[in-house]
Amino acid sequence: EVHLVGSGGGLVQPGGSLRLSCAASGFDFTNYNMNWVRQAPGKGLEWVSFISSSGSVIYYADSVKGRFTVSRDNAKNSLSLQMNGLRDDDTAMYYCAAGGGDYMDSWGQGTLVTVSS
Amino acid sequence: DIVMTQSPDSLAVPLGERATINCKSSQSVLYSPSKKNYLAWFQQKPGQPPRLLIYWASTREAGVPDRFSGSGSGTDFTLTISSLQAEDVAVYYCQQYYTTPLFTFGPGTAVDIK
Numbered sequence: 001e002v003h004l005v006g007s008g009g010g011l012v013q014p015g016g017s018l019r020l021s022c023a024a025s026g027f028d029f030t031n032y033n034m035n036w037v038r039q040a041p042g043k044g045l046e047w048v049s050f051i052s053s054s055g056s057v058i059y060y061a062d063s064v065k066g067r068f069t070v071s072r073d074n075a076k077n078s079l080s081l082q083m084n085g086l087r088d089d090d091t092a093m094y095y096c097a098a099g100g101g102d103y104m105d106s107w108g109q110g111t112l113v114t115v116s117s
Numbered sequence: 118d119i120v121m122t123q124s125p126d127s128l129a130v131p132l133g134e135r136a137t138i139n140c141k142s143s144q145s146v147l148y149s150p151s152k153k154n155y156l157a158w159f160q161q162k163p164g165q166p167p168r169l170l171i172y173w174a175s176t177r178e179a180g181v182p183d184r185f186s187g188s189g190s191g192t193d194f195t196l197t198i199s200s201l202q203a204e205d206v207a208v209y210y211c212q213q214y215y216t217t218p219l220f221t222f223g224p225g226t227a228v229d230i231k
Binding site for chain 1: 210221
């Protein structure tokens with residue numbers, strides 16, 4: 001069974017940094033593309049970042065480009081999102097989501113990031 | 118960018134009745150060579166992460182009850198819950214992955230019991 005556990009969220013001041021992690025188990029992590037998707041309080045879903053199974057292909061939403069960096073460690077079955085220059089509108093629940101093909105088929109529980117002074 | 122819209126924003130349906138949610142993409146998500154529509158549906162219950170229900174516009178994910186069905190092609194899609202159950206109260210999102218990995222979601226449709 002696919003299991004994704006996010007961590008690293010918390011309260012941070014505007015302009016600050018935070019590093020999110022996602023621990024994967026129950027599937028062959030090395031064969032899955034991974035994504036970060038966020039959801040602001042009471043709002044819809046926004047795709048944030050993609051990293052291919054090998055880590056060689058990376059994409060970001062325009063809203064986070066230049067501030068966020070995604071990475072993965074296939075030896076440790078883990079995914080990370082380094083977030084710098086955080087803004088109020090980055091406040092959201094951040095989900096990691098796995099995709100064995102073109103679509104996202106499994107999601108973690110999420111980790112909450114709050115940007116506030 | 119492909120923009121996804123959904124209608125209605127919310128709906129309330131009596132238990133056992135049909136619920137229909139519409140999704141429209143700003144451009145076709147049908148890949149002609151494969152004849153596949155790059156469209157998925159997700160269900161999100163309060164306090165939970167989204168759950169994949171449907172992919173390729175009409176293929177049910179394993180374990181999803183057969184009262185959920187997806188249809189449509191090109192730019193217009195529908196998610197139908199044939200007989201609404203109490204556990205189906207949730208927000209439903211469509212998502213295009215035609216421009217994968219640059220995904221876009223619809224704004225969501227909230228389904229409740231009347």
